[in-house]
Amino acid sequence: MANTQLKKEISEALQNNVLRGALERFSRLYVIAREKAYEGYDFEDLRNNIQRVKSYAADHIDEMIDLFEKNAKARGAKVFRAANGKEANDYVRRIAKENNVKKVVKSKSMASEEILMNEALREDGLEVQETDLGEFIIAIEGKHPSHMVFPAIHLTKEQVADLFTGYTKKKNDPVISKLVKTARSVMRKKFLEADMGISGANIAVAETGTLFTFTNEGNARLTSTIPRVHVYIVGIEKIVPKFKDATYIMKALPRNGTAQNITTYVSLYTGATEAYLEDGTKGEKEFHIVILDNGRRKILQDEKFRQIFNCIRCGGCINVCPAFQLVGGHVYGGHAYTGGIGTILTAFLTSEETANQVQNLCLQCGSCTEVCAGKLNIPEMILELRNRHGAKTGLPFTQKFALDVVSNRRLFHSLLRIASVAQKPFTKGQPVIRHLPMFLSGLTEGRSLPAIAKTPFRDIFPTIKQDVPNPKGTVAFYAGCLVDFVYPRIGEGVVSALNEVGYKVVFPEKQSCCGAPASYMGDKENAVKSAILNIEALEAEKVDYIVSACPTCTHGLLDYQKLLEDKPEMLKRAKVLAEKLYDFPKLITMLGGLKDKGDGIPLKVTYHDSCHLRRTMGVYKEQRALLAGTSGIELIEMKESDRCCGFAGSYSIKFPEISVPILQRKIQNILETGAEVVALDCPGCLMQITGGLDQINSKIKVKHTAELLLDKRKK
Amino acid sequence: MVERLNDLYEKFKAKFEGVNGECYRVAKIEEIGNLAVKILANKGAKTIALYESPLSQAAKLKEKLCSAGFEVHTDNLFAASSQDDVGITEVNWGIAELGSMVQIAPEVDNRLCSTLVPIHLALLRTKSIVADVDEIMEILDNLPQIPGFVGFITGPSRSSDIERILEIGVHGPEQVILILVDE
Structure with a gap:
């Protein structure tokens, strides 16, 4: 993505009043609601524990994966380790073929979005249905999520009604409760007919082989209960050592993500359970777990970035980011991850080039570090991305020239002294500069600049x-x-x-x-x-x-x-x-x-x-x-x-x-x-x-x- | 002991209702049937998918619901739960701090009757309400093995995916009712 493209997308996002209104309202409510959700809890203590258990798992990643695999297998799961997206997708395609699967329902899985699994399965003629309401809406719209937790936050109910009318070929009124009913009935049919369910995990416990999924809508429960074949896609960073370690994440994830004390459903799956099979009898389902690397080990080898493994993907950082609150997720370009943490994930997991562009959106204000459940220093990592990119490609000439001048004290200071005289036409006798000509005018739009002092x-x-x-x-x-x-x-x-x-x-x-x-x-x-x-x-x-x-x-x-x-x-x-x-x-x-x-x-x-x-x-x-x-x-x-x-x-x-x-x-x-x-x-x-x-x-x-x-x- | 139980119950009830759940409490198992009949009749429900459990059997729930005129299914629950108005299951614990119900449900029918139906009616012994998440995770951790499926359910299904407006009843139940029994 070229910089002009980024600028264009920023301008589009800023003109989207729906997106801006929704994001701004949420940003104000979130801070208050989050604080209330943590009443009686020691957040610092909680995130210290999350940092402790997650970084232990990261430091012992091979042992953790082995343990998880052993324990999940002992309970009837089939476990596959995928080095990259293609291996993961090929495996799931094979499972689908072997089990005569035609229809697939999916509950939210960022990892599957990262590796474009839907596209891969559709190549084989499979019908793949996203069942999360927001994901379903943007799938009809043909767009990527504008927010990790609220993927369709950029759309009004009127726009959703139009999309549903087009999809169901029946008139849908712009009434939210009715739109939800439409989604329920459309999706109900899909659930009942599905042969395969695909889920994402929030936590994987090495000691027991247990997977945790947090949802509000109930689609993840149906995805994991009805189809006779069930596949979990799990990034290696989701592992915690002990069962009780999951408690810390259970406490922080809903509070940080949506300011809820707990999501409506928290579901724990350990091994293969019972399902209705093809012939209508009950029996043990085909249960597969794909453990995905896809660039994650590379993060572990990088001292400056390995803290990413402490991230629990709650989205708290995005909820408080002043830049994200204005432009939303589409601007961040990646097809899976958005916002500050998304920029870093994008750099390692999907597109380094995209990350190099969008890292510029970070203000370095540090708001994210205050709420981060894994104590990540996101601004510092973004700065590191910026430095590495700068070292590799060099800065644009004008920027580089300016910085060269600044680091040359004599030159810089004499220029400042000259500027105090040269600025006169612009200051009009005021201590501020209100308008600059031509391409510099953006600098004084909505803000005046100070004049250089007469005597330093x-x-x-x-x-x-x-x-x-x-x-x-x-x-x-x-x-x-x-x-x-x-x-x-x-x-x-x-x-x-x-x-x-x-x-x-x-x-x-x-x-x-x-x-x-x-x-x-x-x-x-x-x-x-x-x-x-x-x-x-x-x-x-x-x-x-x-x-x-x-x-x-x-x-x-x-x-x-x-x-x-x-x-x-x-x-x-x-x-x-x-x-x-x-x-x-x-x-x-x-x-x-x-x-x-x-x-x-x-x-x-x-x-x-x-x-x-x-x-x-x-x-x-x-x-x-x-x-x-x-x-x-x-x-x-x-x-x-x-x-x-x-x-x-x-x-x-x-x-x-x-x-x-x-x-x-x-x-x-x-x-x-x-x-x-x-x-x-x-x-x-x-x-x-x-x-x-x-x-x-x-x-x-x-x-x-x-x-x-x-x-x-x-x- | 009784005081602690009442205290946990009061906390649980407040939280449970705070997430749009309906909470009832009876002293004796034999009262469950009449109360269930009354609640479900008020809601205009006609058909019920019942996943039999120790409490439902002790309460002779099927018999009482049938004689009150409900159509009750206890077999072939996949078909039943996808059409019936109500699903009834017994859950294992309540969490006072959150108003959550916790079910051990590796059986597919147990899960279907609590997920696929528009109204989920759950049964729970009042003494099985625990204080908080830590306590329940401790209990689960001390079981001989983690059950194949453990579900935390906190109110009816919900979504804020359209314009961030909270809407109840998406893919899961639209109403969640709990009858607690002291006996």
Whole structure:
């Protein structure tokens, strides 16, 4: 899929109001319902256990498969190990032929979709019927699922009625209860006539040979009860060692997937059971289990990705993904797996090329990591895909050129200084740029960009008088590009607060871009260059602490350890840097916090949590305490305060069409609080949210915590 | 002991009704028949596929349903369950925390009578209600072997596949009724 194709599909998805409405409603309900479903449960404990049992199985995969096979066979199952999709499909075709099968019913199996089993069986003239309501609908529509759990979420009842009318040749009214009845009666006939059932498993237990299937509709029970031949398709990652290990997944899967305490049906199959045979008598059914590899062992051999085996396919990650909530699953291109986790699965199991395109949709906001039942770090894996792709194919010229410039400090900084003059025609005397000409116009659609400051912080710093009589120590300030060149006043706030807690601040002149843009765009070479440059500039060894007022930069600086794994000398210095590095609110709090000396003038403030500060660094209480402790400030929490604002660095430039609607939801949540000021701790979010508010001519101001504290505490 | 039982029952009933189930409780086995007749007559049911079990036999359920005028099938249950209004089976446990019923049903007829019919009427001894999933998994794990089929059933079948609107009664039963007996 070419990038233009991806852009086209994004634009189609965004214009589909049904899809957007359904996804947005669900995203709001899901968070609340999920929380309620977990009442009385310790989610952290639960997912630690899932991680433990699943990674044990992954580490002992051969032993697990042997054990599962032995125990399933002892109970009358026939077990086949398929190395790839073709072997699996050929086996099922053979079983069908040997047993004189004509009609097949299927309940949901992602693994069979991955290997295009329906298509293979139809080649032999078999009639194959998807029986899950959503799967049935999209099969008539001729499309792939738009969601792992709700495959037809992109369609209205009217559209479903039209599809059913076409299929049944009888008029179907757009009434959901009637449409469900139609599906029931159509499918009932198929169930009663089927010779073979094909099922997917959510869990396979090595110790007992038991397979677990979770469903709500009951189609999986009929698929496994009526036909005389029953085939299970099971990916090797579904295995857990012990029967009771399945309990953890039973508890997490429905709660994370659909915010249910449990699905209507949880069915446990152990070996061959009784069925009605061809001649009408009752007897033991033909029961087959296909254990599918199809690229999964390759994942296990890859240190960065083997955690995928801890995934239980609940879809929780997709339910909270801001990008997925806007565009749905079709955009992700793969015919089976969608969303962030889907991107990674697609890379290994179906199409690397597709994955390389759609990995760009990830905002790196980390929301998925908070809900993941297997504790996977999906953003990190997506970044790794991006890096590998970048290393293999190189970046497009303009991107590469930009990153080359950024990693060359002198050139980058002189260009920024030139820009502060050259931007004049666009700023029209305002501190923001509202319109850019031609192909750059996408940048300012729905959002204004900030103007480059007239005097960068590096030139202001020497003029600041630091009045610290008996300094307790020294802090080096890492400003990052945005504070240095766009928002220098944040820097003034940082210095002032640190002085107040008794520390002197130094500003190492040779510091430059942290390298995060290069990292996020998959340009490791330039990221490493930036890392070395800053380690040498900051000289962490000579100060007590290093403070950053940009969590993305903090994260970027912490990641130097990963970038420099193969450079031992630099790695040592990167570690020293990491140990002394803190975000502004965290460091101020650690050093004793600030005494209340606010101006007492009432000010309603709401707080936006930036993704990196909240989720990567876990800092969210400190800044709230600093703000609430300043007299005059009334802190009002907004809805979804830790939901991404859509900036995500270069994302807002690559996908303004996704970034802007995400921003609009944030703006809406801000407006609802009635606050006069939005406080935050990330200059990137500051730029994004200021731009969004400016476009609707809002009077609400956006301020970095350091800047707001400075404003309210001036003598 | 009785207190714990009542407590589990109350929790179970609330959860069971929360997932659109209908829950009844009787003291004696002999009361099951009359109650079943009353419930099913109210629903306008006429034909019943009955999978005989210790409780149904002790309650002389077939006899009572037949004499009340229902057409009751206990043989050839594939054909019966695909046409009849009601399926009756006994289940093995209830889970208070979830309102779930748990059946051990390797027999095909047991499964058909609880899956294929529009109305599933289940019988269960009140003392077989356990507290939570952990307890039931412990019980299953301690059996000599895991039965060929174990089914957790939590309310009637449902789907939200069209416009995310919850709809009851898709491929499985549209109504699930449970009679608990203390004896």
